[in-house]
Amino acid sequence: MQASVSSFHTKAIISAVGAYVPKRILSNADLEQMVETSDEWIMQRTGIRERRIAAEDEFCSDLCFAAVRNMMEQSGKEVDDVDYILVATTTPDTFFPSMAARVQAEFGIRQCGAADLNAACAGFITGLQMAGGLIASGAFRKILVIGAETLSKITDYTDRTTCILFGDGAGAVLVEAGDAQSESSFLGTLSLTDGAEGHQLYRSSLSASIGEVPIETTGNIVQNGRAVYRWAVSRVPEGIEQLLKQNGLAAADIDWFIPHNPNMRIIDSVCEKTGIPVSKTVTTLLHTGNTSAASIPIALDSALRDGRIRKGDRLLLYGFGGGLTQNGLLLRWE
Structure with missing residues (x-):
């Protein structure tokens, strides 16, 4: 096992948060009609009763856009001055262009870096770690970090050991450089x-x-x-x-x-x-x-x-x- 431990000493703060999940619900009762399983069996082993599933024409980029819009609505923050975008995902619409580049285009952000990263279920925290480090370095001041997945599109719905687990959704946060009076997050x-x-x-x-x-x-x-x-x-x-x-x-x-x-x-x-x-x-x-x-x-x-x-x-x-x-x-x- 290789370990890396560090601490942040500059004033990076999380200033806005938002999320989005698709409208379609796939319940345990629905899965009972698809594979040999039951609501009781799933609940005992997972604690999951339902999961949200993206529509056929709804993809990872769409979930990213919706989460960012929700973040903006809840916080009143804008993203036009974001100077870097990081998207954590294992299910991009396309491997290139990146989902981060798609977000840049969707919101018309004029000048920023953009990159996707893949650390699976640890991906969002990886993105936050990178954002904190980039702000700590002084290279950037406002970074948009998104975690988004359309796992339903890569799930085998004949395999009851995996299809009971996975759902779709996205979340977004802004990480900004704080002022002299700010406490670092x-x-x-x-x-x-x-x-x-x-x-x-x-x-x-x-x-x-x-x-x-x-x-x-x-x-x-x-x-x-x-x-x-x-x-x-x-x-x-x-x-x-x-x-x-x-x-x-x-x-x-x-x-x-x-x-x-x-x-x-x-x-x-x-x-x-x-x-x-x-x-x-x-x-x-x-x-x-x-x-x-x-x-x-x-x-x-x-x-x-x-x-x-x-x-x-x-x-x-x-x-x-x-x-x-x-x-x-x-x-x-x-």
């Missing part, structure tokens, strides 16, 4: 990778192997659920404890834990092992399913909308999944 960050386990969760249409391990090339998500579960419930608590220790904090110091939302069994286990109460954990799994790179910004938006998160709260955002990769970020909400 970014307190500390950590990244860990177990690349040798990459064959446990993947999507490929080209290569027939990951290292020495043969893989499928259907273009759909393939997951060894048991192996991923074992990795998550052992490695993720270790990573969280490392991040807290590096920043002189304990679980009791966290006001809100906002993890990637894979399934409730994993979240419950992580909370138990780290001592973070489930009551302080933000999830949207019940109604959105696992939306990979979009799950954390969707959950963050939900907690801001209902007033749970307040100024000065200390947040722990933590993404983990394909790679196998995990990324954490400590924030003070300003």
